[in-house]
Amino acid sequence: MTPLMRMLREMVRIRTVETALAELYRDKQEMRTPTHFSVGQEATAVGVCSALRPDDRVYSGHRSHAPYLAKGGDLHAMVAELHGKRTGCAGGRGGSMHLIDPKVGFMAASILGETIAVGTGTAWASVMRGSDEVTAVFFGDGAAEEGVFHESLNFAALHNLPVLLVCENNGYSITSPLTARQPRGTTVWERARGYGVSSALVDGNDVEAVHDAAVEAVRLCRRGRGPYLLELTTRRLLEHVGPHPDRDAEHGAETDVRTRSCPVVRASNALRSADLGCESPDRVVDRWRQEAEQEVRLAVEAARAAPFPSTSTLLDGVHHS
Amino acid sequence: MRELTYAQAISEATVQCMAADPSVFVAGQNVDDEKGTHGTTREAFEAFGPSRVIDVPNAENAFAGIALGTAAAGMRPLVVHTRADFMLLAMDSVINLASKWRYVYGDPAGVPLVMRGVVGRGWGQGATHSQSLQSVFGHFPGLRVATPATPADAKGLIISALQGRDPVVLLENRGLYSLKGEVPEEAVPVPFGRGRVARRGDDVTIVAASLMAHEAERAADLLADVGVSAEVLDPRSVRPLDGGLIMSSVARTGHLVVADTSWAPFGFSAEVAAIVAENVPGALRSPVVRVTPPDCPAPVSFPLEEAFHPDAERIARACLTALRLDASEFRTPRPITAGFSGPF
Numbered sequence: 201m202t203p204l205m206r207m208l209r210e211m212v213r214i215r216t217v218e219t220a221l222a223e224l225y226r227d228k229q230e231m232r233t234p235t236h237f238s239v240g241q242e243a244t245a246v247g248v249c250s251a252l253r254p255d256d257r258v259y260s261g262h263r264s265h266a267p268y269l270a271k272g273g274d275l276h277a278m279v280a281e282l283h284g285k286r287t288g289c290a291g292g293r294g295g296s297m298h299l300i301d302p303k304v305g306f307m308a309a310s311i312l313g314e315t316i317a318v319g320t321g322t323a324w325a326s327v328m329r330g331s332d333e334v335t336a337v338f339f340g341d342g343a344a345e346e347g348v349f350h351e352s353l354n355f356a357a358l359h360n361l362p363v364l365l366v367c368e369n370n371g372y373s374i375t376s377p378l379t380a381r382q383p384r385g386t387t388v389w390e391r392a393r394g395y396g397v398s399s400a401l402v403d404g405n406d407v408e409a410v411h412d413a414a415v416e417a418v419r420l421c422r423r424g425r426g427p428y429l430l431e432l433t434t435r436r437l438l439e440h441v442g443p444h445p446d447r448d449a450e451h452g453a454e455t456d457v458r459t460r461s462c463p464v465v466r467a468s469n470a471l472r473s474a475d476l477g478c479e480s481p482d483r484v485v486d487r488w489r490q491e492a493e494q495e496v497r498l499a500v501e502a503a504r505a506a507p508f509p510s511t512s513t514l515l516d517g518v519h520h521s
Numbered sequence: 522m523r524e525l526t527y528a529q530a531i532s533e534a535t536v537q538c539m540a541a542d543p544s545v546f547v548a549g550q551n552v553d554d555e556k557g558t559h560g561t562t563r564e565a566f567e568a569f570g571p572s573r574v575i576d577v578p579n580a581e582n583a584f585a586g587i588a589l590g591t592a593a594a595g596m597r598p599l600v601v602h603t604r605a606d607f608m609l610l611a612m613d614s615v616i617n618l619a620s621k622w623r624y625v626y627g628d629p630a631g632v633p634l635v636m637r638g639v640v641g642r643g644w645g646q647g648a649t650h651s652q653s654l655q656s657v658f659g660h661f662p663g664l665r666v667a668t669p670a671t672p673a674d675a676k677g678l679i680i681s682a683l684q685g686r687d688p689v690v691l692l693e694n695r696g697l698y699s700l701k702g703e704v705p706e707e708a709v710p711v712p713f714g715r716g717r718v719a720r721r722g723d724d725v726t727i728v729a730a731s732l733m734a735h736e737a738e739r740a741a742d743l744l745a746d747v748g749v750s751a752e753v754l755d756p757r758s759v760r761p762l763d764g765g766l767i768m769s770s771v772a773r774t775g776h777l778v779v780a781d782t783s784w785a786p787f788g789f790s791a792e793v794a795a796i797v798a799e800n801v802p803g804a805l806r807s808p809v810v811r812v813t814p815p816d817c818p819a820p821v822s823f824p825l826e827e828a829f830h831p832d833a834e835r836i837a838r839a840c841l842t843a844l845r846l847d848a849s850e851f852r853t854p855r856p857i858t859a860g861f862s863g864p865f
Contacts, residue, residue: 355587
């Protein structure tokens with residue numbers, strides 16, 4: 201399988217899982233946790249994570265599902281977490297915004313810009329321990345307005361830390377467009393250069409471009425020439441939080457553009473133009489979709505069947521015991 | 522036993538923990554300079570150098586998260602804030618992440634982030650350089666919050682923090698750094714949640730943390746002059762708090778005075794009063810009296826500052842109020858912060 205095929209397969213899987221979960225979230229209302237679906241932003245997570253080693257680390261913000269799954273996070277544990285079940289990746293206590301799977305290097309998801317600092321610290325720990333892992337941190341354009349982003353960039357640059365800062369710029373903070381929040385004529389990637397941080401602006405819906413840029417960024421970080429910031433332009437296809445299409449009146453005109461720029465559609469087109477031998481690309485993608493549908497169906501069934509945490513465990517784990 | 526100052530005890534604990542565990546490192550603004558945070562970090566810098574005693578930029582917000590990120594990856598950061606007030610800039614990472622990490626993520630490894638905060642007092646430290654934040658940090662499940670009053674406890678509580686697996690806030694009152702006391706040479710941890718009887722007595726219980734434990738002992742001296750036997754309890758950590766020690770003392774004396782350097786509303790003193798009211802209400806033979814700063818920010822002007830900070834005389838008078846005795850004319854004791862002569 202070519203790298204493009206592997207990445208498309210993973211994007212199709214994430215899209216299928218997220219779409220199925222969003223429908224169930226809306227219709228069944230069994231996932232009672234504020235959920236920021238990643239639909240439309242699969243290429244950023246898949247392009248970056250496919251450039252990482254298994255022992256590299258990933259943190260994300262609240263739009264966490266795609267980075268979690270792309271890094272190899274356990275789907276069953278994620279779906280159970282969304283259902284608040286004992287078998288969830290955080291035992292049902294964290295919810296959609298606090299996914300974790302340290303076994304595969306998905307260190308934590310949390311809100312807004314917090315993990316920019318935490319990932320910087322984890323990269324620092326790698327340097328202190330003399331190991332060569334790279335830490336990637338996913339966050340949105342909104343988080344780049346927080347003080348923690350600037351303090352972390354300064355610190356990471358000061359110590360040349362192997363941290364890859366991945367700004368997924370989807371153009372909106374909830375419903376506020378970038379133009380209402382950041383000065384015209386300025387960009388996140390250029391701001392990073394003000395701290396002496398190497399950076400690049402990449403079409404975040406072009407998974408091959410994201411992957412290539414991430415490979416180079418990771419290479420530099422691993423050689424002690426970090427940090428690196430990637431600004432990846434993308435679009436979310438669902439609302440900020442929740443399962444409905446992102447169709448606020450002021451965004452309505454953009455719907456067609458968003459659909460045309462869909463990273464899964466674009467990667468499928470790219471695959472069509474490649475030579476696959478005997479099998480038709482559409483059939484391959486269809487098969488991957490069906491496999492993912494089956495996978496998420498089983499995960500949902502398992503999550504529904506799993507027990508809730510016992511209320512007798514309410515106080516457990518506040519401290520080490 | 523040999524004696525050390527409070528600052529020397531912190532320094533010794535830090536050096537011993539760093540020698541025993543290569544994952545321990547110290548970070549904070551100016552921890553590597555000649556003064557070394559009142560002499561508490563210099564020895565570690567000389568022993569272990571700039572790779573393990575690290576000067577950091579002015580970035581309390583991010584640095585709390587950065588330190589947490591090293592802890593999530595197996596390191597043991599000891600973050601030093603030369604003014605506890607600046608820890609308010611670090612609250613997002615400390616409260617929204619560190620204190621909740623083990624519980625919310627179900628991560629059994631946890632994040633052993635240890636933070637020292639220095640509380641200023643005297644020499645016009647004023648509104649933003651002398652706040653005691655034990656009540657703020659003490660509010661949140663998942664943190665341990667210690668307020669060592671003696672050199673031995675300063676050493677032992679840091680050792681507990683650096684050997685433990687939970688985030689810890691240690692608040693040190695600057696007036697205590699020159700205080701001397703017996704300190705064990707070995708690295709002996711002092712457990713969180715176990716209070717200390719600083720002075721035995723039968724007539725009234727005074728609960729007082731950190732610097733106030735010493736003011737309370739001086740108050741006990743004044744009270745002894747007028748025939749009152751005061752028991753002084755130093756909780757050592759405010760979270761967890763040794764409620765059992767407090768309740769059993771109040772059950773015996775029947776009177777409770779709480780002295781604290783943080784404000785009364787929603788504060789440490791309120792918590793102590795609530796524990797007694799909830800658990801041993803019948804034991805109280807008089808209303809609880811709280812000795813806390815007046816309900817205003819700390820002023821700079823010398824006479825206003827003197828009036829602001831609670832001291833031994835106010836504690837002693839509060840005890841007499843609780844006992845319904847006349848307030849006699851006490852000799853005014855020398856406050857413990859007189860040891861800090863400035864300027865700063």
